[in-house]
Amino acid sequence: MSEDAPNRAAKLGIPEFPPDPADDFEWVPATRQVAGDLSEPPLIDWRTASTSRRAFLRGVVCSGVAVSASAHLFTLRPGEARAAVRGVERLVTLHINGRARRVDVPPSETLAQTIRYRLGLTGTKIGCNRAECGACTVLADDVPIYSCSTLTHQVRGKAITTVEGVAEPDGTLHPVQQAFIDELGPQCGFCTPGQVMSAVGLLKKNPNPTVDQARRALSGNLCRCGAYHHYLAGVMHAAGRT
Ligand code: FES
Ligand code: FES
Missing domain, CATH: 1.10.150.120 ([2Fe-2S]-binding domain)
Structure with a gap:
């Protein structure tokens, strides 16, 4: 029967895992190195038993995630930020071509995207997608608007007409x-x-x-x-x- 790898490694003097240099490192605060142990009670050492290097790194990563998430919220417009916090507002009832359509729409989605990709009304075209060409024109309460530059949440309660509805x-x-x-x-x-x-x-x-x-x-x-x-x-x- 062949010897398993850890035993063979141990006989050859090879450690099972490479040593972590940090495990043998005795950290002493710089003030104590210079001035000796002058403090009573002793200086607080972040490498106490309750604060491992791994836990410290995990904390750094988590705080980074929290900061970037809050930064995202602060870059949204006020209405979007509220909707992002209250996810239930994603549900919109669109009155489109005489029918009420219930759709789940992110706060930043444009009406053109909703019309084409959620409702399948592909008669509305997206050309420039920046309010220049008019290919995306639809009617909101009989007023022509560029649907590429209108948020779907902005037309709640309005009667939308697309080319399929005329x-x-x-x-x-x-x-x-x-x-x-x-x-x-x-x-x-x-x-x-x-x-x-x-x-x-x-x-x-x-x-x-x-x-x-x-x-x-x-x-x-x-x-x-x-x-x-x-x-x-x-x-x-x-x-x-x-
Ligand atoms: S796609 Fe050009 S104005 Fe909307
Ligand atoms: S862009 Fe071809 S008909 Fe107007």
């Missing part, structure tokens, strides 16, 4: 959608949902806009295909039919 239940397109098709607005189509939502928002507020008013209403929607005149014609076309 057509009739039987599939009949909204007059704006039909007019955009008739006027050959969509080229690649990426900006189209945002253009539709801005136009629908305009016509809800002002059913008979002038060309300038329509141009201003669509000015927050960029079209990399350059189909601006087609979309503008579509709005005017739809205005005559709504």
Whole structure:
């Protein structure tokens, strides 16, 4: 039968574990080294039986975690910090396209993310994700907003409409959608949902806009295909039919 490894190591004089230099180190406070033991009672030694090196290191690590967690809380906006502390506020009821949808949403999540990735309404596009292109436009209480730059928790209680919610239940397109098709607005189509939502928002507020008013209403929607005149014609076309 072969000898097991620890016994063989012991016979050869090899310690089972490498020695820890700290185990043989007698720590003496610097003041005592210089001046001798002048204190009565003796100086407090952090290497007492109740404070091991391992416990000390564990304390350092834990305090680091606590500091970084509190720093995270202090960098949040006031509302986010409150929500982070009270995790129950993650649950939101969104009124979207005429339906109430209950979703679990982190305080920092944008409406565009919730719409696309939690509710599966991918008609809303994310282009720049920084309030520049308008591809993510949806309506909140009939007002066009950039959903990429709106926190989902900010629209509690508002009626949200996405491009999936503008057509009739039987599939009949909204007059704006039909007019955009008739006027050959969509080229690649990426900006189209945002253009539709801005136009629908305009016509809800002002059913008979002038060309300038329509141009201003669509000015927050960029079209990399350059189909601006087609979309503008579509709005005017739809205005005559709504
Ligand atoms: S994706 Fe929201 S404005 Fe560009
Ligand atoms: S149709 Fe292509 S970006 Fe507008």
